[in-house]
Amino acid sequence: MKGFRLRRGRAVAVCAVLAVALGGCSPLWQRPSPNSAPPAAPTRSASGKIFDKWCSDCHSTAEGPGSLALQRKYRGNLPAILEQRSDLRPDYVKLVVRHGISFMPSFRKTEISDADLALLAAYLAPSQ
Numbered sequence: 305m306k307g308f309r310l311r312r313g314r315a316v317a318v319c320a321v322l323a324v325a326l327g328g329c330s331p332l333w334q335r336p337s338p339n340s341a342p343p344a345a346p347t348r349s350a351s352g353k354i355f356d357k358w359c360s361d362c363h364s365t366a367e368g369p370g371s372l373a374l375q376r377k378y379r380g381n382l383p384a385i386l387e388q389r390s391d392l393r394p395d396y397v398k399l400v401v402r403h404g405i406s407f408m409p410s411f412r413k414t415e416i417s418d419a420d421l422a423l424l425a426a427y428l429a430p431s432q
Contacts, residue, residue, distance in 0.1 A: 319431065351427035354420050358411065371404060386428055394425035401425075 348356065355364075362370030363381040363386040383389050398421055404410035416424070 307424070316336075349427070351423040354424045355387070355427055358416055358424070362408070363387075369406060373408075377406075389428065390430045392428045392430070394422070395427045397425040397428050 332379060357423070359370075360368075362368045363374075365371060366375070370386075374382070378384065382391065400408065401411050401416060401421055401424070411421075419428040
């Protein structure tokens with residue numbers, strides 16, 4: 305019977321060590337209290353949300369059609385992903401969005417309002 309207790313005690317100790325090592329347990333002082341609010345998720349600015357809605361499908365990844373077109377056009381001299389650019393000016397962004405360029409369509413005021421376009425243009429313009 306003594307051998308069984310010893311093996312059982314070792315098994316419990318091994319399980320406890322594994323649980324802590326794998327992150328399954330945390331000390332009581334590190335656990336969030338049940339009444340505490342979950343950590344706040346980062347919020348996206350209004351202009352970032354406009355970019356997400358209208359531009360991100362084509363311009364936020366290297367595989368997007370807008371980014372691919374810009375890669376071909378600039379041959380690596382400028383970033384193809386719009387949010388990585390530092391040379392875009394608000395007036396140019398507004399012109400391209402309203403009138404389109406190459407295979408990018410134009411966007412009417414009923415789609416992107418002038419106020420939203422101003423926010424978008426400021427979002428893509430370099431900070432000064």
